Amino acid sequence: xxxxxxxxxxxxxxxxxxxxxxxxxxGFRVGTTxxxxxxxxxxxxxxxxxxxxALDRPTPDFAAVFTRNAFPGAPVIVxxxxxxxxxxxxxxxxxxxxxxxxxxxxxxxxxxxxxxxxLLQLQPTEVLPSSTGVIxxxxxxxxxxxxxxxxxxxxxxxxxxxxxxxIVTTDLYPKVRCATVGAxxxxxxxxxxxxxEPNLATMLVYILTDIAVPRDTLRAMLRRVVGPSxxxxxxDSDMSTSDTVALVSSGRVTGVxxxxxxxxxxxxxxxxxxxxxxxxxxxxxVIRVHVAHAPDxxxxxxxxxxxxxxxxFKCAVAGNDPNVGRLVQAIGKHTGLHAPGLxxxxxxxxxxxxxxxxxxxxxxxPQKETALVAHLRSAELYPSKPDxxxxxxxxxxxxxxxxxxxxxxxxxxxxAAATVFGGDLTHEYVSENADYRS
Amino acid sequence: xxxxxxxxxxxxxxxxxxxxxxxxxxGFRVGTTxxxxxxxxxxxxxxxxxxxxALDRPTPDFAAVFTRNAFPGAPVIVxxxxxxxxxxxxxxxxxxxxxxxxxxxxxxxxxxxxxxxxLLQLQPTEVLPSSTGVIxxxxxxxxxxxxxxxxxxxxxxxxxxxxxxxIVTTDLYPKVRCATVGAxxxxxxxxxxxxxEPNLATMLVYILTDIAVPRDTLRAMLRRVVGPSxxxxxxDSDMSTSDTVALVSSGRVTGVxxxxxxxxxxxxxxxxxxxxxxxxxxxxxVIRVHVAHAPDxxxxxxxxxxxxxxxxFKCAVAGNDPNVGRLVQAIGKHTGLHAPGLxxxxxxxxxxxxxxxxxxxxxxxPQKETALVAHLRSAELYPSKPDxxxxxxxxxxxxxxxxxxxxxxxxxxxxAAATVFGGDLTHEYVSENADYRS
Numbered sequence: 001x002x003x004x005x006x007x008x009x010x011x012x013x014x015x016x017x018x019x020x021x022x023x024x025x026x027g028f029r030v031g032t033t034x035x036x037x038x039x040x041x042x043x044x045x046x047x048x049x050x051x052x053x054a055l056d057r058p059t060p061d062f063a064a065v066f067t068r069n070a071f072p073g074a075p076v077i078v079x080x081x082x083x084x085x086x087x088x089x090x091x092x093x094x095x096x097x098x099x100x101x102x103x104x105x106x107x108x109x110x111x112x113x114x115x116x117x118x119l120l121q122l123q124p125t126e127v128l129p130s131s132t133g134v135i136x137x138x139x140x141x142x143x144x145x146x147x148x149x150x151x152x153x154x155x156x157x158x159x160x161x162x163x164x165x166x167i168v169t170t171d172l173y174p175k176v177r178c179a180t181v182g183a184x185x186x187x188x189x190x191x192x193x194x195x196x197e198p199n200l201a202t203m204l205v206y207i208l209t210d211i212a213v214p215r216d217t218l219r220a221m222l223r224r225v226v227g228p229s230x231x232x233x234x235x236d237s238d239m240s241t242s243d244t245v246a247l248v249s250s251g252r253v254t255g256v257x258x259x260x261x262x263x264x265x266x267x268x269x270x271x272x273x274x275x276x277x278x279x280x281x282x283x284x285x286v287i288r289v290h291v292a293h294a295p296d297x298x299x300x301x302x303x304x305x306x307x308x309x310x311x312x313f314k315c316a317v318a319g320n321d322p323n324v325g326r327l328v329q330a331i332g333k334h335t336g337l338h339a340p341g342l343x344x345x346x347x348x349x350x351x352x353x354x355x356x357x358x359x360x361x362x363x364x365x366p367q368k369e370t371a372l373v374a375h376l377r378s379a380e381l382y383p384s385k386p387d388x389x390x391x392x393x394x395x396x397x398x399x400x401x402x403x404x405x406x407x408x409x410x411x412x413x414x415x416a417a418a419t420v421f422g423g424d425l426t427h428e429y430v431s432e433n434a435d436y437r438s
Numbered sequence: 439x440x441x442x443x444x445x446x447x448x449x450x451x452x453x454x455x456x457x458x459x460x461x462x463x464x465g466f467r468v469g470t471t472x473x474x475x476x477x478x479x480x481x482x483x484x485x486x487x488x489x490x491x492a493l494d495r496p497t498p499d500f501a502a503v504f505t506r507n508a509f510p511g512a513p514v515i516v517x518x519x520x521x522x523x524x525x526x527x528x529x530x531x532x533x534x535x536x537x538x539x540x541x542x543x544x545x546x547x548x549x550x551x552x553x554x555x556x557l558l559q560l561q562p563t564e565v566l567p568s569s570t571g572v573i574x575x576x577x578x579x580x581x582x583x584x585x586x587x588x589x590x591x592x593x594x595x596x597x598x599x600x601x602x603x604x605i606v607t608t609d610l611y612p613k614v615r616c617a618t619v620g621a622x623x624x625x626x627x628x629x630x631x632x633x634x635e636p637n638l639a640t641m642l643v644y645i646l647t648d649i650a651v652p653r654d655t656l657r658a659m660l661r662r663v664v665g666p667s668x669x670x671x672x673x674d675s676d677m678s679t680s681d682t683v684a685l686v687s688s689g690r691v692t693g694v695x696x697x698x699x700x701x702x703x704x705x706x707x708x709x710x711x712x713x714x715x716x717x718x719x720x721x722x723x724v725i726r727v728h729v730a731h732a733p734d735x736x737x738x739x740x741x742x743x744x745x746x747x748x749x750x751f752k753c754a755v756a757g758n759d760p761n762v763g764r765l766v767q768a769i770g771k772h773t774g775l776h777a778p779g780l781x782x783x784x785x786x787x788x789x790x791x792x793x794x795x796x797x798x799x800x801x802x803x804p805q806k807e808t809a810l811v812a813h814l815r816s817a818e819l820y821p822s823k824p825d826x827x828x829x830x831x832x833x834x835x836x837x838x839x840x841x842x843x844x845x846x847x848x849x850x851x852x853x854a855a856a857t858v859f860g861g862d863l864t865h866e867y868v869s870e871n872a873d874y875r876s
Contacts, residue, residue, distance in 0.1 A: 041802050070782055071770030101766060103799050135763020136800040311749075311863075312871055319872030325573025328539060332509030344508055361541050362574040364479050390824040390865075425749075427828075427868050433750055434757030434864075 007401045014173060014398035021178045022161040025185040025210035027056045027250025029157045032166035033150035037143040039097070041136070050144060051093040051166035052116065052151040053206060055250055058087035058126050061212070063219040065226055067243035073098050074105030075129040076242060078113070082128050088248060089126035091206060092116045092151075094144065095169050095191070096133040098202070098242045108139045115145050119152040130204055132191060132242050133169055160208065164189040167204055170432060172397045175275040179264035184211035184253035186261075188268045192276040203230065203276055205245040207268065211261055212251040221262045222247045229269035232301060233277050233421045234308050245269075277421040278381070278399050282392075282429025285317050285379050288404040289420045294411045299339060300418035303409060306334035308422020317405055318424035320380065322372030324349070324356045324364070331409065346412030351375065353406065379405045384427055392427040445839045452611060452836035459616045460599040463623040463648035465494045465688025467595045470604035471588035475581040477535070479574070488582065489531040489604035490554065490589040491644060493688055496525035496564050499650070501657040503664055505681035511536050512543030513567040514680060516551070520566050526686060527564035529644060530554045530589075532582065533607050533629070534571040536640070536680045546577045553583050557590040568642055570629060570680050571607055598646065602627035605642055608870060610835045613713040617702035622649035622691035624699075626706045630714040641668065641714055643683040645706060649699055650689040659700045660685045667707035670739055671715050671859045672746050683707075715859040716819070716837050720830075720867025723755050723817050726842040730855045737777060738856035741847060744772035746860020755843055756862040758818065760810030762787070762794045762802070769847065784850025789813065791844065817843045822865055830865040 008014040024030065034049045064083060066076045082088065092112055099105045113127040120127075131139065164174035168191050175190040192203035213221070226245060247265075278286050289307045294300035307313065310330035316323035327349065335342050349357035352375030354368055382396050404421075446452040462468065472487045502521060504514045520526065530550055537543045551565040558565075569577065602612035606629050616625040630641035651659070664683055685703075716724050727745045732738035745751065748768035754761035765787065773780050787795035790813030792806055820834050842859075 041804070042807065043804065068774040069767065069770040070773035070778070070780075071766050098763075100763065101795070101799050105799075134761075135767060136802060137763075311867075315868055315871030318868065321872065323573075325536075325538065325575075328509050329507065329573060332507040335508035336506040340508070342508075357539070361539050361543075364574060366479070366481065369480065384828075386824055386828040390822075390828070390830075392828075392865075425868060426872075427830075427865055429749075430753055430756065430863060430865050430868055433753030434759065 005402045006399070008398045009400070011398045018161060018164070018174060018176050019159065021176045022159045022164070022187065023178070023185065024157050024160050025187060025208050025250060026252040027210055028208050029054050029056070029155040030160060030163040031151045031154035031156065032162050033147050033154065035143060035147045037140040039140065040138050046096055048094055048096040048140070048144070049166045050147055050151045051163050052155065053091040053163055053208070054120060054155055055089055055248070058089035058122060059249060059251055060087050061215045061218050061249040061251055062088040062247065063215070063222040064128070064244060064246040065222060071101055073100040073131060073242040074102070074109045075099055075131045076244065077106055078109045078129055079244060082125065085125045087126050088128060089122040090116055090120055091128045091130060091246060093130040093167050093204065094139070095167060097131060097137045097139055098133045098135050099131040099139050100135045100242065102136065102138040105138070108141050111141055112139070112144055115148050116152070119148060128246060130244055132167070132202055132204055160187050160189055163206070167191040170281055172279050172394060173399065175272060175279060177268045177271040177275065179268050181211060181260050181264045182253070182256040184209060184256050186211070186264055186268050188272050190272045190276050203243050205230065205272060207245070207247045207265070209248070210250045210252040211256045212254045213249050213258065213261060217258060218247060218249060221265060225262065225266040225269045228418070229266065229273040232304070232419060233273045234305055274421055277423055278402070280423045281432045282394070282426045283423030284381050284384060284426050284428065285376065285424040286404045287317060287407065287422045287424065289407045289409060289422070290417065291409045291411065291420070292417045293414055294416045294418070295342070295414035296416045297418055299342065300416050301420060302338065303331060303334055303411070304418055304420030306330050307407065307409070308420055311425055314423070314425035317376060318384070318426045320373055320376040322351060322369060322376060324351065324362065327407070328357060342411070343413055344411070348410040348412065350408040351406070376405060379403045386427065392431040394428055443840045444837070446836045447838070449836045456599060456602070456612060456614050457597065459614045460597040460602070460625065461616070461623065462595050462598050463625060463646050463688060464690040465648055466646050467492050467494070467593040468598060468601040469589045469592035469594065470600050471585050471592065473581060473585045475578040477578065478576050484534055486532055486534040486578070486582070487604045488585055488589045489601050490593065491529040491601055491646070492558060492593055493527055493686070496527035496560060497687060497689055498525050499653045499656050499687040499689055500526040500685065501653070501660040502566070502682060502684040503660060509539055511538040511569060511680040512540070512547045513537055513569045514682065515544055516547045516567055517682060520563065523563045525564050526566060527560040528554055528558055529566045529568060529684060531568040531605050531642065532577070533605060535569060535575045535577055536571045536573050537569040537577050538573040538680065540574065540576040543576070546579050549579055550577070550582055553586050554590070557586060566684060568682055570605070570640055570642055598625050598627055601644070605629040608719055610717050610832060611837065613710060613717060615706045615709040615713065617706050619649060619698050619702045620691065620694040622647060622694050624649070624702055624706050626710050628710045628714050641681050643668065643710060645683070645685045645703070646688070647686070648688045648690040649694045650692045651687050651696065651699060655696060656685060656687060659703060663700065663704040663707045666856070667704065667711040670742070670857060671711045672743055712859055715861055716840070718861045719870045720832070720864045721861030722819050722822060722864050722866065723814065723862040724842045725755060725845065725860045725862065727845045727847060727858045727860070728855065729847045729849065729858070731852055732849045732854045732856070733780070733852035734854045735856055737780065738854050739858060740776065741769060741772055741849070742856055742858030744768050745845065745847070746858055749863055752861070752863035755814060756822070756864045758811055758814040760789060760807060760814060762789065762800065765845070766795060780849070781851055782849070786848040786850065788846040789844065814843060817841045824865065830869040832866055
């Protein structure tokens with residue numbers, strides 16, 4: 001949970017705040033370029049942005065975690081190999097096409113890396129590729145090679161914001177979070193709006209730091225912090241073939257305590273994960289489910305996920321309808337199917353701090369109903385309204401506030417806990433996804 | 439798959455066809471009554487229908503299967519007990535309120551049974567209660583007791599259609615399927631529109647037959663036939679707290695082969711299950727996923743479910759968008775998380791008979807794209823259009839046709855197969871469920 005709840009009343013206010021967060025740590029530069037191309041599979045013009053993150057000198061201290069989808073994209077296959085390389089010098093990211101199961105996809109990714117390396121005087125294996133966008137299409141390699149020099153020529157230090165803007169697809173706004181630890185700094189950017197579920201998502205996250213942390217320590221830390229952050233969110237239960245979280249240190253600042261660094265890293269990851277949900281496709285309510293007194297973390301998180309992935313409950317939240325029966329249905333379905341031994345007799349449920357279920361029965365009355373509706377309304381990000389042709393488009397391109405629908409699931413069955421973030425199921429989601437590719 | 443694909447151009451045509459299917463087997467009568475009441479939890483007037491199915495004399499030969507949700511409704515708790523009773527004489531069903539986790543819910547269900555029994559001169563334990571509707575509210579017992587005599591007084595043989603109409607909630611139309619076996623008959627009715635997933639759903643199914651089948655045989659048959667029928671469908675992955683499939687024999691017709699009976703029963707169940715999906719809340723495309731050459735039935739069915747439960751793919755289908763990348767994503771997510779040992783290297787995918795994926799890569803071109811769009815369009819049940827206030831309401835109250843989006847997932851990894859039915863994710867679903875209770 002962010003220590004301060006931010007609110008924004010317009011895009012400019014949000015961009016000004018982002019700019020205050022976006023200072024690049026020492027040793028990094030970013031550059032982007034945007035160009036037109038024609039996809040081979042659906043011959044009508046499209047636009048792609050190439051985003052380049054470059055280190056002033058290659059570093060051995062980098063870490064990455066990837067999707068568990070059984071059909072990983074070619075960049076994920078290449079990226080897993082890069083983890084075995086001695087150094088990383090740059091990350092080259094494209095949007096629009098994700099390069100998944102496309103003919104010669106791996107060769108295409110390697111070609112992009114090789115040309116990036118040549119322009120930056122690196123080894124090809126020192127470049128990490130990333131792609132996001134339509135699954136199944138082929139990268140327009142020739143057009144990308146032609147565009148690369150513009151990205152390298154434009155490399156500048158100062159702000160990570162151009163990269164945060166370059167990597168988006170259907171995101172409404174760029175996402176940047178930072179932390180200062182001693183004399184050093186951590187800055188993270190995220191792309192992610194749909195196909196977001198546990199075990200990462202069409203989510204690309206790049207976290208840059210100038211704080212020196214040895215490679216092995218860095219990798220162990222990243223594995224620990226992704227569990228309660230990026231692996232505890234779900235927009236739509238889909239799991240992308242391209243998810244990537246990369247963490248790179250330029251090593252410029254020494255003498256920072258590892259514990260303090262990890263704590264700050266965890267905070268940056270949790271805030272970015274929550275940003276990804278808040279900016280999730282069509283999300284009008286962020287739902288935060290805190291599962292307490294569970295037998296273990298995995299059970300707690302699984303029940304939280306079951307709640308934020310239950311379509312009927314998500315629809316009720318979208319309609320500001322405190323249909324708590326659907327909440328109990330979701331917990332009961334998960335438990336009946338996946339945790340039949342779990343004793344639910346001490347289950348207590350709260351929404352917005354109001355007790356709604358205890359001792360095996362609902363605790364409802366008209367006064368509570370009114371208060372629950374008010375809680376749901378206060379967490380709404382924007383009102384839903386179709387345009388003249390019946391298409392629902394979010395009217396905001398900034399996060400108006402950080403309030404959530406707050407649900408507490410107290411299992412009364414142990415000492416473990418987990419917090420899961422998800423969102424409602426809205427007309428805006430359907431509008432976005434029933435016609436995304438066209 | 440129904441042996442004949444039915445089409446209907448208007449409600450009357452469909453009702454006439456239903457009437458031809460609806461003849462009650464010997465030994466059964468049905469009666470319904472509709473009345474107004476005021477729910478305790480949200481004091482504004484509502485309507486409830488009571489539906490009574492009565493046997494001319496109590497029978498020992500009845501079977502039932504229920505939800506696996508960990509919070510079953512009171513009627514399910516009572517129904518499980520009834521399975522231990524020597525005879526069943528009647529089924530009393532109400533819609534509007536599901537009697538789940540409500541204070542004294544079990545006592546309320548027993549009160550309704552007792553009064554039904556008194557009116558029909560049965561033992562209270564010879565009456566099976568069923569409820570569907572809002573979860574968490576309490577049954578209006580007084581109003582129901584007052585209404586019961588009208589239902590018993592109206593009991594008539596002839597047609598099951600009044601019962602099929604009486605049990606619905608948000609269903610667009612009643613669902614009836616029948617079979618003739620020798621001199622006997624099987625007729626089944628189903629209620630179910632939302633909260634539909636494997637392991638049953640807010641689905642109430644009553645199958646009546648005059649063919650004599652001993653209790654134990656009947657129960658074993660029911661367990662076998664629900665697996666590939668009602669437990670192989672999913673509208674929205676939610677699993678109701680009230681799901682019930684009851685099978686009752688009046689025993690009037692003897693001498694029918696058990697094998698022929700079971701085959702006919704399986705067909706009735708499969709057709710009803712498909713009807714439930716076709717009439718699922720907001721469904722504009724039925725998706726039939728046939729998973730072939732799987733190592734076992736459970737793996738095959740789980741992959742089929744993963745496809746029909748993937749929100750992004752469902753949205754693509756809603757938009758007649760052959761976004762096959764999202765199909766591969768769904769299979770890859772499921773396999774990566776739940777079947778990591780499954781070898782997908784021989785995976786072949788077809789949509790509408792067109793090969794779209796083989797040998798690890800997509801097989802797409804603009805001609806196939808056009809053909810895939812045409813296939814999706816031909817399976818559309820009705821066009822999507824919002825009313826003046828932006829609410830999407832299905833323009834049909836009958837099934838226009840029985841065409842499906844046909845997907846074949848050939849795993850090339852065994853000899854087992856499964857067919858799963860599901861639907862798309864539409865504005866109509868969100869409209870229905872973001873404001874269902876209000």
